[in-house]
Structure formats: C-alpha cells, structure tokens
Amino acid sequence: MASNDRPAREERARLRTYQARQEVHARKQRRRTRDNIIAVLGLVVVVALATGAQMFYFSGGPGAEPATTETPAPTPNPTPAEGENQGDVPSADIAEGRTWSGTLTLNDIPLGIELDGAAAPQAVSSEISLIQSGFYTGTSCHRLTTEGLWVLQCGDPTGDGTGGPGYSYGPVENVPADGLYPAGTIAMARGETQYSHGSQFFIVYEDTTLPGDTGGYSVIGRVTSGLEELRAGVIDAGTSDGVPDGAPAVPTTITSFTIG
Incomplete structure (x- = not known):
C-alpha cells in the first residue's frame, strides 16, 4: 500500500509547489499593480499642484508684474x-511720506486718484517717477478679471502682461491684514517673488479678497472718482472672448x- 500511495503523494506535493508558486506570482502582480496605481496618483497630484500654482501666478490675482505673474499677471523676465x-x-x-493726488485717464475716462506715499514709500516713489517721465502714456490695460476677483490690470508697455520698466523691486508694502481689497483700491501687480514689482498695477472695481500666503499685494492708493464711469465704459463689456480672465x-x- 505504501508504494502505491507514493505517486499520489508526489503528485500532491507537486501540486502544492505549483500552487505556492502561483500565489507568489499573484502577490507580485498585485504589488506591482498597487505600486503603479500609487505612482500614477502621485504624478496626478504633482501635476495638479503645479497647474494650480501656474494658474494662480498666471491668472493671478493681481499680482504679478507680469513678466512674472501677478494676480493678475504673468511673470517678469527674469523673475x-x-x-x-x-x-x-x-x-x-521721492514719495516724501505724503499723499499725492492726480488723474489717471483711461479711454478719455478721467479717474481721480490718491497715492499714499507714507504707507507704501517705495512703490509710490516708483509710480511717481514713471508717471512724471510719461512712461504710462499710450500703454494698455491688458487684463480684466470678472469672476472671483474683480480687477483691471494696466501699465505693461508690451501689452501682454510680460513687460515692465526695466527694473524690479520689493518687498510688498501696505498689505491688507484681512486680504480684502475694497473697490477703488489701486495696488501693484507682481510676480512670484515679493521683489518682482515693476510698472504694472491693478484697479479693484468691486470688493475683492486675495490670498496672502505669498505676501499679498502692495496697496499704493485709491480711486477717488470716476470708477462708475469706468465700469460703464469698459468693465461692464467684459472680456474679448467672454472668459473670466482676459x-x-x-x-x-x-x-x-x-x-x-
């Protein structure tokens, strides 16, 4: 009987060995599949974060001196x-620590403005220098945002959000502690770093809250008159292609x- 059982035992042993190998192979396959899924998910997260950062700086709140990118704007070259x-x-x-009054005319719509040289001395000094040199005359307002934040961005000599005055400075000054930029606020756009201010600025036409995790935006003054006329003549028409940022x-x- 013992000799007759031997082939059966050997067959069962071979079967168990085969099954064990199959189980090891299956576990390896499951592990490989799991690792691939984790790798893909990790890549998706990285891409999403990178895209989010790009969207913030490119469409930005107003910030970026575009050539860099600000809220609203691209990044200055180089950052x-x-x-x-x-x-x-x-x-x-140059700002002399005082309030400066003037007129910013857009499409023949005059806006009364005040710049606060005490609250933002470096930014206001730069603006005064650019204004008095005639730098801004003939430049365009290249960016309008109409959803989530409400700003008109101006002051880029190239007209595409990548230009500036040939210099950049920082850090940010006079940032609202609560992140709220009331309608009428005039603030500087900037790029990714706090030292990427240039000539681009934005006018807030409706109360807007902007994230302060990257330092916020330098408030240089306010519009004292003409904002409603600007809304009627420019802003209410929206963007050229109907998108909320263009x-x-x-x-x-x-x-x-x-x-x-």
Whole structure:
C-alpha cells in the first residue's frame, strides 16, 4: 500500500509547489499593480499642484508684474531673486511720506486718484517717477478679471502682461491684514517673488479678497472718482472672448496720467 500511495503523494506535493508558486506570482502582480496605481496618483497630484500654482501666478490675482505673474499677471523676465532689487530702482524718498493726488485717464475716462506715499514709500516713489517721465502714456490695460476677483490690470508697455520698466523691486508694502481689497483700491501687480514689482498695477472695481500666503499685494492708493464711469465704459463689456480672465472687450489705453 505504501508504494502505491507514493505517486499520489508526489503528485500532491507537486501540486502544492505549483500552487505556492502561483500565489507568489499573484502577490507580485498585485504589488506591482498597487505600486503603479500609487505612482500614477502621485504624478496626478504633482501635476495638479503645479497647474494650480501656474494658474494662480498666471491668472493671478493681481499680482504679478507680469513678466512674472501677478494676480493678475504673468511673470517678469527674469523673475528676480527673493530679497533682491534689480536695475535702477527710483529712490523711496521721492514719495516724501505724503499723499499725492492726480488723474489717471483711461479711454478719455478721467479717474481721480490718491497715492499714499507714507504707507507704501517705495512703490509710490516708483509710480511717481514713471508717471512724471510719461512712461504710462499710450500703454494698455491688458487684463480684466470678472469672476472671483474683480480687477483691471494696466501699465505693461508690451501689452501682454510680460513687460515692465526695466527694473524690479520689493518687498510688498501696505498689505491688507484681512486680504480684502475694497473697490477703488489701486495696488501693484507682481510676480512670484515679493521683489518682482515693476510698472504694472491693478484697479479693484468691486470688493475683492486675495490670498496672502505669498505676501499679498502692495496697496499704493485709491480711486477717488470716476470708477462708475469706468465700469460703464469698459468693465461692464467684459472680456474679448467672454472668459473670466482676459483682455478687455473694449480696448483700453492710458491716454494720460498726471500726479502732483
């Protein structure tokens, strides 16, 4: 009997060995599949985060000096290193620590403005220097946002959100502690770093809250008159292609900018 059982035992042993190998193979397959899924999910997360960051800086709130990207705007070329001014930045003493009054005319719509040289001395000094040199005359307002944040961005000599005055500066000044930029606020756009301010600025036409996790945006002053006329003549028409962040449907140019 023992000799007759031997082939059966050997067959059962071979079967158990085969089954064990199959189980090991199956476990490896399951592990490989799991690892592939984890890798794909990780890639998706990385891409999503990268896209989110790009969307913030490109469509940005107003910030970026475009050539960099601000809220609303692209990034300045090249993006200045954090903690470094680039180029011949006007002295912060120009603002004299006082309030400056003037008129910003867009498509022949005059906006009364005030710039606060005490609250944002470097940014206001730069603006005064650019205004008095005639830098802004003839430049366009290239960006209008109509959903989530409500701003008109101007001051780029290239007209596409990538230009500036040939210098950049920082850091940010006079940032609202609560992130609220009331209607009428005038603030500087910037790129990814706090040292990427240039010539681009934005006008808030409806109360807007902007994220402060990257430092916020330098408030330089406010519109004192003409905002409703600007809404009727430019903003209410929306963007040229109907998207919530794009060029104004009504081409908008700075026809004059005076300060004193």
